[in-house]
Amino acid sequence: MHSQNLINVISDALPNLNKSESKVAEVILSDPDAATQSSIATLAKRAGVSEPSVNRFCKRFNAVGFPDFKLKLAKSLVSGIRFVNRNVNPEDGVTSYTPKIIDSTINNLALVRDHISHSRVNQVVDKLIQAKRIYFFGLGASGAVARDAENKFFRFNLPVSCHDDVLMQRMLASTGTTGDVFFIISHTGRTKEIVEVAEIARNNGSTVIGLTASNSPLAQQSSVALYVDVPENTDEYMPMSSRIVHLVILDVLATGVTLRRGPDFLPHLAKIKDSLKSTRYASDS
Amino acid sequence: MHSQNLINVISDALPNLNKSESKVAEVILSDPDAATQSSIATLAKRAGVSEPSVNRFCKRFNAVGFPDFKLKLAKSLVSGIRFVNRNVNPEDGVTSYTPKIIDSTINNLALVRDHISHSRVNQVVDKLIQAKRIYFFGLGASGAVARDAENKFFRFNLPVSCHDDVLMQRMLASTGTTGDVFFIISHTGRTKEIVEVAEIARNNGSTVIGLTASNSPLAQQSSVALYVDVPENTDEYMPMSSRIVHLVILDVLATGVTLRRGPDFLPHLAKIKDSLKSTRYASDS
């Protein structure tokens, strides 16, 4: 898998290490940040081992040598530290909670960037390209995401609509046919109503795309599912950021569709953009 | 300023660098990842400068020396913010456009994190706390943002609504009074209709909060304006990401309000969360 955290890898391997290697591991784990800044000699001395032992240690963990190891260690420190200990707490002022929330969102996006299945994205783009009609469904916060998606996809000259009303969703799903794509957005993927809607749509031969958590009932009911597993918020002050990840994935999909349509399609997009010009005050730049 | 990303720092400093320094900067920016893995000699050669020049370059950017610089560079690469001189182009496949779009979004978020005015955020939180009623207004893509905001803020036990219909907005603005807060979201801040609505609301003694571009007519009409200046997309394939930035800022504001309300308010939020439980399939974990 993509860049596993080096620190975790080391502490996992701890029991399988031999004497001097575990000494080195101990020192590194006790203060990883210091390790990234010390020379091989310093580290060897602190661990009470020889320099080549440290070097061998590095190579065991798939590094080219000591400097390369330090680099990898430093990298895993950044992503690690930002996850831990960056929760919002009641004492925080604007200066702390503002960057914390933004950083947490950034982190989630970075996670998705590294873990999303490109082949799945491609499959979804395929389905969207072939669609005769697209429905975007979501409830609550995902309703707003569906709304945004509608606003993006209508540009493709396709019948597109979005619905956040359970009854409407159910009725549309039951009248769907082959060629219809139901794009269903749900953070948990466990809302009964929405899973049922997915099932109804599928039974009618429509394509169901699920943007949701892996291993969720919705993911199982989907023809193609895009997994977004944003770490659960243990922190009550931290806002839910799966919405944002969903939006960005829809951006990715829209781009995929645009690219597939080819350069002949660009003038159409430009026309839509221009249509807004007269509604605006001229820019002073 | 908040721990600015080293890569951004370098590209910001680019115009102030002298000949050989800018050569070094060019090489590093063109492929930062490669830079972290090369020796000072390799880098110097590639930049066409001497080794001490590279060393001086490092020190200029507050590093102890070359190795330390490489470390810091590596760290800033992970923190998510990759250097995005990388536009989407027609030849891109999923594997390229997916990370490009996500990276660009991350980049914009990092920019806002580093440039947003904390005192303004505080002022807006003040206004929201004092509000007797909040209206979220937006058109087009910002309509979806307003929708999301409504979904977030209704939890505060306040009359909250969102509107993306110009006529509705106009009527509500004209009936607004002191104690009403009109939260107006607009990427450009130049849409005539929405600027007029802001003016009407203000003339009636309501508070107008603008989430929009600086130096825009809407910003001028607002009681308090939060500036979001996302760099213009020269690239036609790159989606507009100000929406996402707006959403995250609304997350920040909601958190600000929650914190201001104090811990007594948490049970209320928990109750809302619990109310959804029965609508879901049990989690298998």
Place this chain on the structure above:
DNA sequence: ATTATACGTAAAAAAACTACTTAATAATTG
């Protein structure tokens, strides 16, 4: 013309690595 700044050369210092040796442990056989 003089001073300051920018850049490079060359040599010294530091750091990292390699090859080789010794020690410790495990396995095998008399």
Place this chain on the structure above:
DNA sequence: CAATTATTAAGTAGTTTTTTTACGTATAAT
């Protein structure tokens, strides 16, 4: 079961690479 032999682990010393420093030259600015 002890002794010998493999086998693995760790260390020493020396080599190579890398980085830094000190100094000198060139170029630009005053």
